[in-house]
Amino acid sequence: MLFETILNGILFGSTYSLVAIGFTLIFGVIHRLNVAHGATIMVTAYAGATVTIVFGSGSYLILLLAFVASVVTGMMVGLLVEFVAFRPLSRASYLTPFVTSSAIAIIIEEIFVKLTRQVPIFLPEFTPFPSPLDDLSLSVAGIFIRGTYVITFVVSLILMAILARWVSKSPAGRAMRAVEENATVAALLGVNVRRTEVTAFVVASALAGASGCLIGASVGSISPFMGTHLILISFVVIVIGGLGNIVGAMLGGLLVGVLEALVARYWSPTYSETVLFIAVFLVLLVRPHGLFSRLAVEKD
Amino acid sequence: MGYVETILSVTGLNIILALSVYFSLTVGQFSLAQVGFWAIGAYGSATLTALFGWPLIPALMAVALVCGIIGVILGFPCLRIRGIYLALATLGFSQVAAQLLGNLQFRIAVEGVLRGPEGLVGFRNIPVLTSVYGIYVFVALLVAVLWWIGRTRFGMALAAVRDDDVAAEFAGINVVFVKVTMFALGAAVAGIGGGLFANYTSFISAQDFGFHQTLFSLLYVAVGGIFTFIGPVVGAILLTVLPEYVRFLGENRAIFYGVIVLVIMLLRPRGLIDRSNLSAVRKLWRSKTATRTGA
Numbered sequence: 001m002l003f004e005t006i007l008n009g010i011l012f013g014s015t016y017s018l019v020a021i022g023f024t025l026i027f028g029v030i031h032r033l034n035v036a037h038g039a040t041i042m043v044t045a046y047a048g049a050t051v052t053i054v055f056g057s058g059s060y061l062i063l064l065l066a067f068v069a070s071v072v073t074g075m076m077v078g079l080l081v082e083f084v085a086f087r088p089l090s091r092a093s094y095l096t097p098f099v100t101s102s103a104i105a106i107i108i109e110e111i112f113v114k115l116t117r118q119v120p121i122f123l124p125e126f127t128p129f130p131s132p133l134d135d136l137s138l139s140v141a142g143i144f145i146r147g148t149y150v151i152t153f154v155v156s157l158i159l160m161a162i163l164a165r166w167v168s169k170s171p172a173g174r175a176m177r178a179v180e181e182n183a184t185v186a187a188l189l190g191v192n193v194r195r196t197e198v199t200a201f202v203v204a205s206a207l208a209g210a211s212g213c214l215i216g217a218s219v220g221s222i223s224p225f226m227g228t229h230l231i232l233i234s235f236v237v238i239v240i241g242g243l244g245n246i247v248g249a250m251l252g253g254l255l256v257g258v259l260e261a262l263v264a265r266y267w268s269p270t271y272s273e274t275v276l277f278i279a280v281f282l283v284l285l286v287r288p289h290g291l292f293s294r295l296a297v298e299k300d
Numbered sequence: 301m302g303y304v305e306t307i308l309s310v311t312g313l314n315i316i317l318a319l320s321v322y323f324s325l326t327v328g329q330f331s332l333a334q335v336g337f338w339a340i341g342a343y344g345s346a347t348l349t350a351l352f353g354w355p356l357i358p359a360l361m362a363v364a365l366v367c368g369i370i371g372v373i374l375g376f377p378c379l380r381i382r383g384i385y386l387a388l389a390t391l392g393f394s395q396v397a398a399q400l401l402g403n404l405q406f407r408i409a410v411e412g413v414l415r416g417p418e419g420l421v422g423f424r425n426i427p428v429l430t431s432v433y434g435i436y437v438f439v440a441l442l443v444a445v446l447w448w449i450g451r452t453r454f455g456m457a458l459a460a461v462r463d464d465d466v467a468a469e470f471a472g473i474n475v476v477f478v479k480v481t482m483f484a485l486g487a488a489v490a491g492i493g494g495g496l497f498a499n500y501t502s503f504i505s506a507q508d509f510g511f512h513q514t515l516f517s518l519l520y521v522a523v524g525g526i527f528t529f530i531g532p533v534v535g536a537i538l539l540t541v542l543p544e545y546v547r548f549l550g551e552n553r554a555i556f557y558g559v560i561v562l563v564i565m566l567l568r569p570r571g572l573i574d575r576s577n578l579s580a581v582r583k584l585w586r587s588k589t590a591t592r593t594g595a
């Protein structure tokens with residue numbers, strides 16, 4: 001029973017990893033938190049749901065199409081957020097983009113509250129996200145595993161592997177790491193900082209799109225407010241993993257998935273946030289650079 | 301009459317929330333813990349007044365004391381955390397407080413009727429012990445205290461700590477004392493605000509203290525500006541009253557709300573009230589008093 005809970009936590013936690021990697025990627029490059037990241041995921045989930053609702057949910061091809069739709073939507077929303085909430089404020093303190101991206105999150109959420117009431121294919125509050133994976137389930141040695149969780153986990157792992165390779169090997173990825181280290185020096189060495197920042201936003205939001213589709217398909221329903229929960233989860237994951245630390249976000253996402261599953265199984269789902277945020281507080285006090293950081297020394 | 305009074309009261313409560321954020325901002329600590337203290341104050345005062353029959357003032361003093369003590373306990377570890385990390389840690393406090401209190405469930409018989417918080421349903425039938433006047437008495441008190449602090453040596457110490465805490469330390473200011481004091485004061489103010497809120501609306505639930513409420517506490521301060529206490533007051537008034545003027549937008553009001561915040565922040569990243577327009581007003585005021593005294 002315990003093993004099953006932990007396993008399901010790890011499998012679903014992989015979507016949290018994807019969500020948080022995007023969030024931490026943006027923080028790493030521009031040192032700002034994008035509060036609209038959760039709202040972006042919500043929009044992409046609706047984009048994916050639209051495809052499966054309109055074209056029917058029977059085939060895997062349509063699910064793939066929904067996935068692509070989600071990713072592309074994510075990129076577009078990410079570009080929009082960067083252009084409106086971050087680009088005009090590149091010189092402002094960290095507080096201002098926090099506020100503007102919150103404002104965008106509020107605007108997007110409210111637009112979708114309205115849309116879900118008026119567009120006939122959506123339902124107010126919760127819209128189902130039909131997928132052919134719904135009935136899939138595995139039972140290995142008495143342990144019950146949902147098929148969607150396995151597929152979600154595999155897809156997340158593949159995406160993370162691609163991302164890791166891209167960040168470490170490709171010219172754009174190297175530029176991103178250079179900007180992360182020191183934007184001024186990177187600019188002096190000929191890195192186009194502006195373009196790198198936009199790239200970070202697009203890649204992060206594409207990951208947001210992927211996670212939006214995966215979360216929608218594995219939870220089975222989506223709502224205009226799902227972004228709020230996910231942004232809070234992202235806060236938790238990036239603190240546990242260390243702000244700007246991509247590997248930390250991967251492991252942190254899995255850890256948060258497991259914690260959430262354990263709390264839901266052995267205490268009550270209503271208290272999962274309590275446990276997660278107490279963990280955040282402790283990590284900030286004891287290891288401000290995250291559990292998985294190699295930096296032992298404190299710095300501001 | 302009733303409608304205007306409600307808007308005025310909500311505005312007053314939001315001013316209190318915004319000013320409670322401002323307290324720790326005066327020493328450069330950006331805290332998102334205020335909604336957590338707000339929740340503690342609301343549930344605390346509701347319990348004392350509804351279940352134990354306390355009058356309002358002692359109940360508010362009790363929650364202020366409790367929130368102040370928690371503020372001191374929380375203030376010390378928060379000294380080690382800065383900037384965005386502090387924002388995340390204090391946000392955590394708010395989420396934990398709201399979730400724990402929002403799930404509280406116990407009933408006590410009061411005059412033969414079972415009362416108390418009912419978990420996610422909320423805490424109903426809290427006696428209404430304050431009106432718009434009570435709220436504004438507290439707002440006036442807060443403004444007076446903040447204005448007075450700004451004119452004392454302590455106020456100068458606050459400004460010094462905000463601008464450069466290392467330099468302030470070398471100048472002989474007890475930075476730990478100053479920071480923890482302001483953090484605890486902000487907590488106590490938020491606690492009283494929460495108590496007033498509970499005893500004004502008569503019904504509270506976890507939804508009143510969620511992440512969105514924390515975001516709003518931040519929006520008031522950011523839109524108004526963080527250089528003087530006038531900023532949060534202006535921000536809270538603007539963001540509470542302006543949406544009421546656009547009632548013709550109906551359901552689109554919340555969208556409009558986001559757009560206002562976005563536009564203001566893009567045009568004035570430091571908020572509406574900053575040093576330049578404040579010193580302009582001050583100069584104007586000084587020249588007037590100067591001519592009046594004939595100097």
